[in-house]
Amino acid sequence: MMCESTAYLVTPEGESKVMDYVVNIIPEEGGRLFLTDILGEEKMVDGMLKEVDLLKNKIVIEKAV
Template sequence: MCIATVYVDEAGRMERVMQDVISVESENYGILLTTILGEEKLLEGKIKDIDFLKHSVIVEKDTSNK
């Protein structure tokens, strides 16, 4: 089983936003994360890096104006 920790990279600063993530889905308005316990969080941004060895996903924060 591959469980990941998700970080947001905002201008070079890394912030952990969710642990025990089992699902990462692309949605119209961002990235939907789901934990092993079913908790969900929607992040605005795009995937910058996935490292299966380190069990990490890095999301680059969307800084574009809407």
């Protein structure tokens, strides 16, 4: 069973999708998260991990202020 999740960024304006099929999250210095998807695409997101729901395959990131 594969365990890819979709990452969403939460801002005061609402929630928006950042990346599909996320398989790896690495916290970086300065309040950033380094995301990698199943195909090896990478993305840096300014924010902190707010919630990971593995049953719903959902990752929620709160935008850094």
